[in-house]
Amino acid sequence: MSDVVVLGSLNMDLVVRTAAIPRPGETVAGHGFTTIPGGKGANQAAAAARLGAAVEMVGRVGDDAFGPALLDNMRRQGVGVAHVTTDPQAPSGIAMITIDERGENAIIVASGANGQVSGEDLHQIRDLLAGARYLVMQFEIPLDTVGQAIALARELGVQVILNPAPAYAVDAEFLRGVTCLIANETETETLTGIVVGDDDPASPKSSVATAAEALMAGASCASIPMVIITLGARGAFLCTRDLRLHVPARQVEVVDTTAAGDAFVGGFVAALLRGLDLPDAVRYATCAGTLATTRLGAQTSLPSAEEVQAFYDQGARPTSP
Numbered sequence: 677m678s679d680v681v682v683l684g685s686l687n688m689d690l691v692v693r694t695a696a697i698p699r700p701g702e703t704v705a706g707h708g709f710t711t712i713p714g715g716k717g718a719n720q721a722a723a724a725a726r727l728g729a730a731v732e733m734v735g736r737v738g739d740d741a742f743g744p745a746l747l748d749n750m751r752r753q754g755v756g757v758a759h760v761t762t763d764p765q766a767p768s769g770i771a772m773i774t775i776d777e778r779g780e781n782a783i784i785v786a787s788g789a790n791g792q793v794s795g796e797d798l799h800q801i802r803d804l805l806a807g808a809r810y811l812v813m814q815f816e817i818p819l820d821t822v823g824q825a826i827a828l829a830r831e832l833g834v835q836v837i838l839n840p841a842p843a844y845a846v847d848a849e850f851l852r853g854v855t856c857l858i859a860n861e862t863e864t865e866t867l868t869g870i871v872v873g874d875d876d877p878a879s880p881k882s883s884v885a886t887a888a889e890a891l892m893a894g895a896s897c898a899s900i901p902m903v904i905i906t907l908g909a910r911g912a913f914l915c916t917r918d919l920r921l922h923v924p925a926r927q928v929e930v931v932d933t934t935a936a937g938d939a940f941v942g943g944f945v946a947a948l949l950r951g952l953d954l955p956d957a958v959r960y961a962t963c964a965g966t967l968a969t970t971r972l973g974a975q976t977s978l979p980s981a982e983e984v985q986a987f988y989d990q991g992a993r994p995t996s997p
Contacts (some may be wrong), residue, residue: 677808678732684718685787685817691773696776713749717812719939722975732755736793741813766789779932797821805832811836837854843866851948856899856903858944860906865901906937910924928966931969967987
């Protein structure tokens, strides 16, 4: 029995470091090419498993060289893969990632087999999902499948944590049934049309508070009880019916921001399973996301439970403004 089912993507990341990300038509010198298992779904599954959650991955890989490598890596992370299908018609998903000297990245994703995840996959996992506490999803599989999965989870009484990445505009009805929406600034702007600025997130009238409230109102409030907007180096903002809270992040030397958001999602789920209240769960997740920026790669950057706990214990509990 798994506490967490992650329905999402598995990719092989093709990573190159360079001094500066090239502009259109520009060729720059790169160095340090490597292949690293990734995909937002797999990253979030691995992050939660490393932090103590029992996780089952659901998705597809291709019948190619990358497929077995991706499955073996999931097993090494402690993630179940009995419900990951090998698709004979599509290649494994890949992401081409360029990282500059500041640790910022530019990513191109070719979905491959991830784009074939369908309602048939959901039919196969009904019993698995019925026994889980959380369904975690992203937007790297077809949106129609995500929508069907939200409806199935609602029918089964399973809480849905949705990370709408990469950013697509979906209507409020699509989000009905989501328990917690975790979005970054870009995704928030796509969903709401509100730009999350660099004003003080702790201010009651900040742009991030306005955007979070718009997300809840747009989904008829009773539909999404919780919205979390991640703010990179500025931490995260938690919004519920009764609480508005900015959780700051501590400053670290950033190596690579790849998978920081995925580490946050995995950390948040793991914290909820441990019984932390919402402010502390967001602080724990922020610690996980922050630590992930100090290392290169996607799953190679995900911190251990011991590392996150030590970092978490160094900080103070957040307070509402």
